[in-house]
Amino acid sequence: MPxxxxxxxxxGGGPRTAGILERLAANRPELFDAPLxxxxxEPHTAGSGRIWRYEQHPGLMLNSAAADVTMFTDASVACDGPVADGPALADWAAxxxxxxxxxxxxxxxxxRRQLRELSGTxxxxxxxxxxxxxWFFRRAVGRLAPDAAVTVHKDTAVGIESLPTTQREDDGGGYLVRLAGGAAxxxxxxxxxxxxTDSLPDETSAAWADFAARHGxxxxxxxxxxxxxxxxxxxGxxxxxxxxxxxxxxxxVLLMEGRGGRFEDTSDGRLRYVPSGAEPRIWAGSRRGVPYHSKISSTLRGEPAESPRxxxxxxxxxxxAEHGELDFRTQLWPLIAKDAGYGYYRELLTGYPERxxxxxxxxxxxxxxxxxxxPERPRLVADAVPDTDLHLDLEHLDHPFAGRELAGLSDVQSAVTAHIEHDLRLRTSLDHSxxxxxxxxxxxxxxxxxRLVPPERLNSRSxxxxxxxxxGFFSFVDSGPPPRRLREMLALxxxxxxxFIGPGLEIQAEEESGRFVGTSAQTGATVRATALIEARLPAPSVARSANPLLRQLHRSGLGAEQQLLSTDGLHSTGRLLVSDRNEVLSPMxxxxxxxxxxxxxxxxxxxxxxxxxxxxxxxxxxxDALARRILTVLAGHRRHAGQPDTVAENPAPATLQGKA
Structure with missing residues (x-):
């Protein structure tokens, strides 16, 4: 490069960066036709990054079907830049x-075998x-040709600092990003x-870690x-x-099949788990007490779905226009819920008019x-659909055991397995689209x-x-696992x-016995165990991030955590504070x-x-919006520096370089 x-x-070089690179390539001819x-x-492989890297257990799956995964814009994407259609995962495999x-x-x-067996479903x-x-990452790099170089550093960024103004002659100063390997x-x-990213353990997790260490x-x-x-x-x-x-x-997957167990199909269409003998015994609980809902294998049979109405x-x-601040639960959620119900009943009444x-x-x-x-809405539903099992109850969907009496662990086992079986019937049946x-x-x-709601116009509670x-609710209903995973849970x-422990899980550390105690607040069911796994991603945190760059960004004042004002004072979400234009904001x-x-x-x-x-x-x-923003900033920098906006006659080709 010049x-x-x-x-x-x-x-970070995961799929989000790959997507922005593709958008940079698509928008450069309009906004910045010059060397870049x-x-x-990225410490892992560029394109896939940490979460999607190849080096993980081969049994781990996406929770989306192949036809539902794409990295490409298409005609539906409302963006200012040119769309650049390309193959979804299933088409790519073909x-x-x-x-x-x-x-x-x-x-x-x-x-290669998986490619041959892959279909859209x-x-x-x-x-x-x-x-x-x-592949998408390499393709995006190729589209940046002929005058952009992309260098991948298989390293970790550990610090960032502003360059002194004496070292810059442009309109806003630049930065120096320091890497763990010594480069700057x-x-x-x-x-x-x-x-x-990982975060340092919060107070509760740290106390449990200390308890575990003291008691072995x-x-x-x-x-x-x-x-x-x-x-x-x-x-055991x-x-x-x-x-x-x-x-x-x-x-x-990791503690069962990963330890040598296997699943077999049975003559009644179920799965049977054949243990290896190396498995522990899992006692699972959560706020709801049930796993995420299965992905859906049916197809719509009624009138085509519409945009939100x-x-x-x-x-x-x-x-x-009417309110200074919006409240999500009282003003926006009723509209969202009404759209959810509209889609649900549209399919029910047009796809199954006999119901x-x-x-x-x-x-x-x-x-x-x-x-x-x-009150008119449930009365209308009752008038229209005689079968009350087909009435949509979003509160019950969110809390499936609310108000239900479950007496001890035996009732919990029956209730959770029945819930999973019912969920599979609804979501894999051709008769419940x-x-x-x-x-x-x-x-x-x-x-x-x-797109519709400016975050800054929501009150802090919202x-x-x-x-x-x-x-969490959206993930519970829409981002669940493939149906097979729930069938596997039943087999296990x-x-x-x-x-299963049940809903409203509460954890305590019992010093007398040296065991963790899990209790369902709703049922009173209690389990004692010598191991505790908090099965979730860590909450975001800039100040307590395990990533050294984020911590340094916070300490330096270049970045800040988002702070929300609640009735008991300021509350930090732990998230890096950015504007609606994705600009990093200072503490001020x-x-x-x-x-x-x-x-x-x-x-x-x-x-x-x-x-x-x-x-x-x-x-x-x-x-797309961020890529255009970046290119606009760079174009302004060139004009300020007195450099022409035209590209050289014989520019160097785009390259993908790597540095360990």
């Missing part, structure tokens, strides 16, 4: 087999996903795209499941697991006229929320609710290696034009790194 080529440094020097700092996909190194034999392994993401990278723009017990604090060493857990050991989400699903830009704008006594046209007109929480309509309606709203309850339960709220943050650890909405095709996916919109 010596005066501006430099962009990405801290890009550095990507192209790999027929030779139409290029720039892919020879894959291991097992991944298959849930692929994370190892196969890693190959797709790494000057940067005109820095993008923090770190994804999920095992404790695993929140972490990415596959990065924890479970070797100290011995066969009782283990309390707090959390029944996707981390719990991965944990079962009630949670719309017009409705939100009207609320914004209703009112036609869809009449129902839709009456439904539109009532509020979600008005209303569950898919609900899934689709919630997904569309989830993708629209960040910002906590969005990142807490709403994200029948084999005696998985038991001042934006940096050259530091950007994106992803789940920031105060932005955040919505993953890849998405379903044709959904106007939020991460793709954000990637």
């Amino acid at each position: 010596a005066n080529a501006p430099t962009v440094v990405f801290v 020097d890009i550095h990507v700092i 192209g790999m087999l027929d030779g139409t996909i290029a720039d892919v190194p020879e894959l291991p034999a097992d991944l 298959t849930f692929p392994t994370r190892q196969l996903q890693s190959a797709y993401l790494e 990278l000057p940067a005109d723009v820095v993008v923090f795209a770190l994804g999920h 017990r095992f404790h695993a604090a929140p972490s990415y499941t596959t990065d924890v060493d479970y070797a100290p857990i011995i066969p 050991q009782d283990v309390i697991v707090s959390g029944m989400g996707l981390a719990f699903v991965d944990l079962l 009630f949670f719309t830009a017009e409705a939100v704008d009207a609320l914004l 209703a006594v009112i036609g869809w046209t009449e129902f839709a007109e009456r439904y539109a006229a009532v509020d979600w929480y008005s 209303e569950t898919l309509a609900l899934f689709t309606a919630l997904l569309k709203v989830y993708m629209e929320l960040g 910002q906590q609710a969005v990142h807490g309850w709403w994200h 339960h029948r084999a005696g290696v998985l038991r 709220g001042e934006p940096s034009r050259r530091l950007f943050g994106v992803g789940p650890g920031t105060s932005g909405w955040g919505a993953g790194a890849f998405a379903r095709p044709g959904t106007n996916a939020a991460p793709f919109r954000e990637n």
